[in-house]
Amino acid sequence: MVKNYAEKLVERILENLLENNSEYAHICRCDDCMDDIKAKALNNIKPFYITGKIGEVYGEYFMRECQNSTNIVIEVTKAIEHVNSNRNHDNSFVKYVG
């Protein structure tokens, strides 16, 4: 099975940002909005694919290395702001593509 550790990384950064920034207290945290934020950020972040048990070790290492990466934090921040200001719970992802 192929896994993209950039997804886990984005999830972790998103959780941290939402927890630690009072300015994000009003952000909708439903599954749709969270998925839209992750998808939007991931489109701008290089994937880190792994397979198998050894891959997971590399994946964890990658996450530790990148957790404070400014570029990735900026992408997630931009995605939060974009989804928040274009919130639409019906097919919202359609708004960003094309």
Ligand SMILES: [Zn+2]
């Ligand atoms: Zn929502």
